[in-house]
Amino acid sequence: MLGIVLATLDGQIISTALPTVVGDLGGMDHFSWVVTVYLLAMSATTPIWGKTGDLYGRKGAYMSSIGLFLAGSVLCGLAQNMVQLITFRALQGLGAGGLMVGALSVLGVLVAPQDRGRVQSVVGVMLPVAFVGGPLLGGFITDYMNWRWTFYVNVPVGIVALVAVARGVKLHTERVKGRIDYLGALLLTVAVMALTLMATWAGNRYSWLSQPITGLGLVAVVSLAWFVRVERRAQEPVMPPGLFRSREFSLAQVLSFLAGAVMVSTINYLPQYMQFVQGASSTVSGMLILPMMLGMLTAQLTAGRLTDRGGLDRVMPISGSAVMVVGALVLLLLGTGTPVALASALTVVMGLGVGILMQSTLLTTLNNATHKDMGAASGTVTLTRTIGGSLGVAVLGAVQSGRMHETLVGRLGSGTEERLTAGGEFTPAVLKNMPPAVRDAAEAAVTSGLRGVVIGATFLSAVAFVTTWFIRAAPRAGSPLADGAAGGEGGGSDATYTDHSRTEGEDRPATPSLRATEQKQPGAGAHATFPREPSQYSPVPDAGAPDPG
Template identity: 60%
Template sequence: MKQKSLYLGLFGLMLGMFLAMLDGLIVGTALPTIVGELGGLNLLSWVVTAYLVAAAVTTPLWGKFGDMFGRKGMFIASIVIFLIGSALAGMSQDMGQLIAFRAVQGLGAGGLMVGAFAIIAVLVPPRESGRLQSIIGVMMPVAFVGGPLLGGLLTDYFSWRWTFYVNLPLGAIALLIIATQIRLKPERIKARIDYAGAALLTIAIVALTLLASWAGTTYAWASPQILGLGVVAAASIAAFVWVERRAEEPVIPPRLFANRNFTLSQILSFLAGAAMMTLTNYLPQYMQFVQGASPTTSGLLLLPLMFGMLTAQLTIGHLITRNGKYRLYPILGGGLLVVGALSLLLLTPSTGTAVASALTITAGAGMGLVMQSAMLLTMTSADRRDMGAASGTVNLLRTIGGSLGIALLGAVYVDRLASDLTASLGPGEAHRLVDAGAEMTPALLHTLPDAVRDAYAAAVTNGLHGIVIGIAVVSLIAFAFAWFIREVPLPKDSPTDSPAGVPADGATEGATGVPAASVKGGTAQAGMAAD
């Protein structure tokens, strides 16, 4: 590929990835308006959950389809499905339709991230990928902050339906660029698709999601429903592992986990996803109900968190490109995330707005370091033939981590909120306020008596403290695992196809856990032909 076409093609890939990141968040600020028009308050959470679950269960499938049938074609197909789901979601007439069409969106979104990462891994040499991965990493905090802001603006000035329609012109541009500018050497594996593994993985993820969402809230932890979901999840995971070991082309090849660094990077991705998704979803609760910020302003108050992530990702991208070393960064990231989470325990109802906002920067830097390191380790620890499956696995685990983190730590938040309100206002008033929590807004809170407002602010703060303690524990686990990563300078060229665990130059893997790689005849760009 010519340099100009390469850069333009990479822009198209990143635009598709940005759509997937943005769409998980842009609908959040529009949900109250959607419920007011379509009804179905009891189904509200599934507008988000349907999208996340569909994206999670299809992510490894899209990666495998790309390995088997061509990465460019599968990426284009995923964009088309995503845009169809977006158009249908915008035309929804009731909550059931919206949830179903959000699931269609998720089916396509599952291929956007994994497809882009797999194509980039083939086009760009590992040593140079550090800088590019850092640019991609910048999009994530921008999407997390920009998504709610954009959703609020579109809802206020146009309609909630435009939170879905906005994907159409952006997706069309991405399609045009990728179809005309990306050129890949045809690389396809002939094998049967692992439908049994895909079905078992889907059952396991759905069961875990329902368990995390219902346990301790809709049903008691010891209820038959929760115990049954636990049995289904455990049995599905065990059966999935058994099937994958015997499948001709498994959805998630077990050979990937023979590499120590790959396995550790998946653990880090899962834990970082739990910390990031939970913190970015519950910090706005504190900003709005305690600090009195509007939804738009609360998004702006998270800018230090975003810039912490952005700075960390850009910095280590350049450093890794310069010297090829990476082991220090996940260790440093885990430590910063622990410190950043614990520092949020300083938040009180009387904390100044500027101070509350500034306290988020350390946690943001820690998340940026861990997530960037996990992605880079994943893509440099897998053979070229498994790039799609590898990128699918790391994104899958990040999504599952985020979903489970929100569900489990969200239950801690609600429990602390209810307990504090019961202690300060009595069970009757506490029950009324907690039941109204799904509809509670800062404006509604300001209409309540001073004593109730103060009690609610204190309860929200205590609930957030429970969440950040949980995040600190998760971060400490990530910090501990990061120490087991093995250091080896990254190769300067792209990998050629080779058996798992065997470098392209024929040498064995050795003690480092990261295979060396080389390219016959020069860099990856020199060997690309039109697809």
């Protein structure tokens, strides 16, 4: 859990500190790269970390990613110029790529399918908490301490996480011969980098049809096509093609992409509306979207528990996407005259929809992956959500910029609009002292831009709603892992299990109900059940044996 806290919090905590960081180190031209290089490294290495865990041991891979992330955090805090900071942020991102996928893959092995919803609900809480808590914590640290502590704060949390994983996670890993699909990993990295750079630069530094953007698009398409070809032939593929033979798994990745795009876009552009139109400060604007975050928290906790009860594998994603559509339509009511309390309250519906869909998408992914591919599956769903967020912000940001430009030109004329936006005067603080006509034009422009974002989010939500109807419900039964850990004599949370993540033979689905019938085993507890065939989770007699994983 602490690894997930590190992964989700660090991506947000730097946002409010960046202006001070750039002012201290210099290099405003490289402002965006502090975030971009981190996102590039993290998203490109996420599936690679997942496959590394599948192949060489999930526990070791997870601890390595935490260590690399901590090293990058310390170096970022020690950076003396922007070049050093960007370089160390890349190192930090390399480690961050394994934090989320490492935690999810370990939980996917340790937790029974019928209990995953409850556990993943707690995991899902971390994301919305970080989106709100990160900027608030970053602002507090920057104002009352020093911006370098936005990086140093990761160190004590990371050390606790390392100790907890080393002592509390007991996975006995059977190592077999094999190696990472390096060509596939390289092609995937190139494709993700190209897509992320497109999302970062298009509509901002370059036009959408410029040579750099079209060139990046071509690189992404060629790399992805080559990647698919390589994965079909690789002995140990980064993304096992067999995963996508499951219709539910494939659809879950589409939904993860769409949910990421809607979530990240609304969270990024709603504070701007709160600041420009509602007159809120940066900190208060973050507090005004708390209802959305609370909606996500409530939905993720509830969705996981409801899914655990069975029969709702299909109902929950349909419900989540439907609520997401309603939430987007409700946000269209936001205008220049909307009371601030109402504007804040309207965001809760979107939070509920996104929370339900993201949680059910994660569960669908894990429940339709084999245990030996659990890390690759976790990496895939994390990657699709990250790419969805990046591309969603870029595409809808271009829509927002276009509508804002059109409104400002229509009200103020092209000359005034250019001086206002290019002269560093288009900020909430400066606009407060502008003539009423300029303030009104700015408020109308921001509102129009947000409406464009919401219209795009409505379309994406509608696509998600249609997609969910193609998901088939999959029944789940008891798991020997959870029952052995929770019940019976000598059970408990310290039980040790063998992770047969790469044994030869038939891939076994993560949903035990799809396998053979179960039989009772004496001495395993009143409710413990075990498959008639050899289980992928074989209890290790000596719980105190050293853990090679």
